[in-house]
């Protein structure tokens with residue numbers, strides 16, 4: 001990324017490029033090692049595999065949305081330092097996305113067929129909240145990451161105890177989501193009104209319930 005100012009058209013093209021790279025199989029392109037790599041595959045039953053794949057498909061859909069949210073925010077961020085932080089978080093989220101995709105394939109299944117839809121929806125929400133100003137968009141990120149952490153904790157309860165490879169990925173993601181949330185708070189996130197938080201929870205529920213199956 002160069003330091004020159006990007007025109008709105010440059011930003012739009014960069015956004016479209018990222019959308020394609022996100023939705024089109026990033027499994028082999030993580031910048032960091034998959035946390036599951038040193039862990040041996042366990043002997044899972046067909047039912048355990050299918051349940052773990054469903055949960056990892058949900059997490060993958062969440063990471064698609066995270067890419068779009070962060071890129072959507074970054075596109076309209078007013079403060080260059082905040083824009084930089086968002087791009088850095090998006091790079092970590094990209095690794096999460098690739099690790100989830102690798103795990104889904106290992107479990108013999110595929111990511112959500114609705115990925116382009118998750119991306120488009122989250123990008124619009126990210127850009128819209130970004131337009132309200134940095135403190136609100138940071139507030140949106142902080143709350144999103146808080147809800148994602150709670151959600152990943154519930155997956156750690158729900159994943160088969162034997163599935164150490166999936167668990168290693170989810171644990172690493174949970175730690176980094178917590179960090180992303182703390183960074184947003186430190187950068188000046190506003191506390192969102194309760195009805196907005198509730199609406200975010202409902203939206204996330206629709207996505208997670210759907211992506212488990214498709």
Ligand SMILES: [Fe+2]
Nearest residue numbers: 066093096173
């Ligand atoms: Fe993530």
Ligand SMILES: [Fe+2]
Nearest residue numbers: 145176177180
């Ligand atoms: Fe995150």
